Amino acid sequence: MRQLCKGNVAVVKGAILAGCRAYYGYPITPASEIAEAAALYLPQVGGTFLQAESEVAAINMVYGAAAAGARVMTASSGPGLSLMQEGISYLAGSELPCVIVDVVRGGPGLGNIAPEQSDYFCTVKGGGHGNYHNLVLAPASVQEMSDLTMLAFDLADTYRNPVLVMADGFIGQMMEPLELEYREPQIPEKPWAVKGTAETRKNLVSSIYLEPDELEAHQRKLEAKYARAQELEPRWELYEAEDADVLLVGFGIVSRVLRSAVEEARKKGLRAGLFRPITLWPYPSEALAKAAANVQKVLVVELSNGQMVEDVRLALDGKVPVEFYGRVGGNVPSVEEVQTELMACMTSLV
Amino acid sequence: MRQLCKGNVAVVKGAILAGCRAYYGYPITPASEIAEAAALYLPQVGGTFLQAESEVAAINMVYGAAAAGARVMTASSGPGLSLMQEGISYLAGSELPCVIVDVVRGGPGLGNIAPEQSDYFCTVKGGGHGNYHNLVLAPASVQEMSDLTMLAFDLADTYRNPVLVMADGFIGQMMEPLELEYREPQIPEKPWAVKGTAETRKNLVSSIYLEPDELEAHQRKLEAKYARAQELEPRWELYEAEDADVLLVGFGIVSRVLRSAVEEARKKGLRAGLFRPITLWPYPSEALAKAAANVQKVLVVELSNGQMVEDVRLALDGKVPVEFYGRVGGNVPSVEEVQTELMACMTSLV
Amino acid sequence: MRQLCKGNVAVVKGAILAGCRAYYGYPITPASEIAEAAALYLPQVGGTFLQAESEVAAINMVYGAAAAGARVMTASSGPGLSLMQEGISYLAGSELPCVIVDVVRGGPGLGNIAPEQSDYFCTVKGGGHGNYHNLVLAPASVQEMSDLTMLAFDLADTYRNPVLVMADGFIGQMMEPLELEYREPQIPEKPWAVKGTAETRKNLVSSIYLEPDELEAHQRKLEAKYARAQELEPRWELYEAEDADVLLVGFGIVSRVLRSAVEEARKKGLRAGLFRPITLWPYPSEALAKAAANVQKVLVVELSNGQMVEDVRLALDGKVPVEFYGRVGGNVPSVEEVQTELMACMTSLV
């Protein structure tokens, strides 16, 4: 079924196809259409939509529904996402699967409602306390808003961990063709959940481990799980990277600008290529190292002051020089701007 | 004046000497003695102590007092600190000075009340949304709990930015001699504050910049400020680093174990040294690169799953191999454990 | 279908039979079994149970569901009911139907969890601001816990007004036979509701009337409705009242003690009778005046410091002397105690 669809709405369509039947949230621009679509569609499939009194309330309801074994989600933008950090840390500590969509707006503080990518640290490094990781997916199209949301639910259950879908205001607000295919959601058994039945009465969902050795053992178990994800789940896309002299790195809306910049550069005889991370955590570090093995320079472009660039530098570990170009406040670099930066990179290579 | 004092109490003594007269918080182990001491001492100097109904309420009161020009602080541990992330992002975005003390406990989620250093990402990378940095200080003794809190107030005013003092449960709970010296607090004029007077009526404290160009300009201003801090404020300590073959890196309570490990190693003929970052942001990257210029290996030890190690690797950029050793859940590595790790490093060098 | 059932559980069974499919609340002794039963049974009939983060949150969710046209309820005890007063005033002002069950415990403040009837003023006179009335029903048995809850839903829809079921801890906690008969719930059309459909998009549910004349007109409309309820809805029960010299007045658990006291008195040759109000608002004042027309004294017994006694005195308007006997804190007067009071009344008549 092909349709023209807004990115934020595509999130909900994907979620429902993935078997999500519960949404708890509080609206915030530019993520509000997600709440609106959830309010409209979830009741139609026998699901629950609830506008909570705050993001703190919402994320704790997500915790409750996840503990009961439901496929559950919420969505927000920066300020709301910040308020959810305690809850996210609890979800990770309790190994509860859930999907959280962050449609990033300008910050810090109130900022504005224009697109940024400045929640990277908050989502990827972990804005809440303690040793944990969120899985983070970065869609670059309306189709991916739906597809990666579906994937997010599967990963959440596979790893019993919160999965974030981090989009930006552009991807959330734009309309593009969306192809939806019905599939029977593969929801695993959750024998650990508290389902209100006699046999699950003994189950206890908690993140508390009072004894140091107990908490350390729990942490080691989490780390083993994270290592597994780092091995199996990195996702990325390459474009004209094979013979590139300069490798552009960017995600989300930025990757679309970079793709055009690659094409423009190639027209001018500059061998540019593109590496687009699809998973921000686990970061596709090996794939990036491999893709950059023969390039002379890497240029990272972000709608931020430079956050993902740290992961790029960690991945390359000094083997290739890394440059950064960022715009913020809702300004998105144009193809021409990127060209100029590319030129500067090339020149400095001479 | 020399006295035996608990780390958490030393924080409050330093704060009062620095001219802090307002505390808004919510108690949480292992930070509760800070609230208790603030409740006891602040009224004695004409100050205000208020236990808010939640950490969300507390950090917003901090915002209010800071906007009015007061030297103000709060303190918490992981779960509470997570709840404060929205407020911290607002404080940073509005360029408001304040001091936030985080006495780290085990996580994620409820975890336990034993010491960890696992809030590093949350405090140093920024757990709230948007492009901002906290200045972060890491005391390693009761004396520093007081001294660095005093420094925190000065830095907060200098940079008009939140400053975090990130301690761990050990440093917070231990008793050591404390030397306090009265000094007249040097509180700068704050012509931007909203003081309830006619001349400050026009002042507006906000983090909202609706136009992209406006927000970008604001962000560039913040970045210039952060660059200044990165140039001027890195602080660190070296111990036996000059001729070291292996450089140990650790902060807080860990640095004290590492110091003993260096001594033990030297007794055995191994040239080990210690680099202790005192500021976690700005990270003393240059100093570290310089200190590590001639070592064969760097061993980072943290009470976490490996968070600061990323900043170490970013600082060294592949020039020196970096190993990591971490304990969590409240377990602190012993000198012997560190010795064993050191040995392993040395051996692998052969 | 006859079964042995707890009063609090009977409430939920009646609610479901009445077509209630939504429950929002926060548990509190001695009302918690209502939440438990709602959590168990509502999902089985496709309904929603939600434990909110506070009673303030819960009553505002009730407002939302009622505005959407659903049959919705909550339950609490004193402290929680007090927190709901703003919401109840809003529901009344917006003419929204809902059912609120108050299982009264000892007060004021925390008091204790033993039965009282001391929320009479709060529920009957109206604890929230403004000119409004709740309809209030006072069950005296497990059967009535179910029957009056069913009636409450019908009255709520008929009058578009909150209806309270005010029980006490005894009625809530006791087990008695319960006879349930399935009936098809008669839920009226609600063209005023905001149902998420195109045709109800224009509907506005609000309690705001900025212009004085507008608000006064709204108030007169409410008053006309209340007058209709006062004419049509008073409910009461008489026992041996026809030839009585002394009329006992009491509701809920007290009425059962009074009934025994009447029997004991009659055995001793004293002509005592009982008037039991079933609706506390509208108060059955006319019926009481008629029943008391020929008695020499009225003795009001309450588990309070004397609250309903005001309505008795207003109903009788000085025509019959009114005495009061009250116990509080969870103490319920025994038949013997009531006998002694009755004797004192009789003696003072001589």
Place this chain on the structure above:
Amino acid sequence: MRQLCKGNVAVVKGAILAGCRAYYGYPITPASEIAEAAALYLPQVGGTFLQAESEVAAINMVYGAAAAGARVMTASSGPGLSLMQEGISYLAGSELPCVIVDVVRGGPGLGNIAPEQSDYFCTVKGGGHGNYHNLVLAPASVQEMSDLTMLAFDLADTYRNPVLVMADGFIGQMMEPLELEYREPQIPEKPWAVKGTAETRKNLVSSIYLEPDELEAHQRKLEAKYARAQELEPRWELYEAEDADVLLVGFGIVSRVLRSAVEEARKKGLRAGLFRPITLWPYPSEALAKAAANVQKVLVVELSNGQMVEDVRLALDGKVPVEFYGRVGGNVPSVEEVQTELMACMTSLV
């Protein structure tokens, strides 16, 4: 010192003269100037003003300060007052002195911001749960806004009970000459308070009494206190009442209209008089009964649907016919309207 002053500001001036040094509240029209004045003046006398995050937070801060022995106040209007009902019940149950000013606006629900007296039931009968009374004072001028606030603090301490000052939007917003006289506040010793000192460490401020007999004994103690207040504290004003045929009864702004109506009536040869209750609880029932002993009719006028009229009827107990005339929504009856009602009363007497 004589000055022109707004009613809401006069409240704060009186409070400060009475030794109040702490204000916790949340602004709401038409009470907001009280918060503004408190924010301005309290810091000037070394006091604390705090805008809480909600009325629920505010009243619990009042609880805390009162428990610490401070003279403390808050102010609000209908919706906020409703949210405070749990807190007020706790204050009464814990026997904590405090002053709460209610500047009544239109209700129920949001209503409007125009003056009403429709919080009578909520303040006088007790909108919170359990058996308790607030003392309630009803100012009718700017001078009384100050004087009765001062009295309120004294009564609060004398009876260790919440005292409400219930004004209406007119009295709160109007400007009139105010005469302030400095007096040294007579604040009693409060050996029961928790002052943070060694000797008060054993004190426990609570409203919990788990055993029925304990709670009943506590309640009897409260009742003895209330009886004392009912004996000593009723306050009222008479105007031309001695030879009246019709007695007008009204409080607050209404009493000023009624006074003019009395004068107009007398000009026309109708012997009208006025009874103005100053304390709404304890209600001056005896004084009213005495004043009405020889009248032929009583006409109660309120800015409500008829709430105080119940206390008038209870006071007169059927001995004199009682009529009611009410306006709502912010409409205040004119002298002419009252004249017409008076005439109707007189005519019906013939």
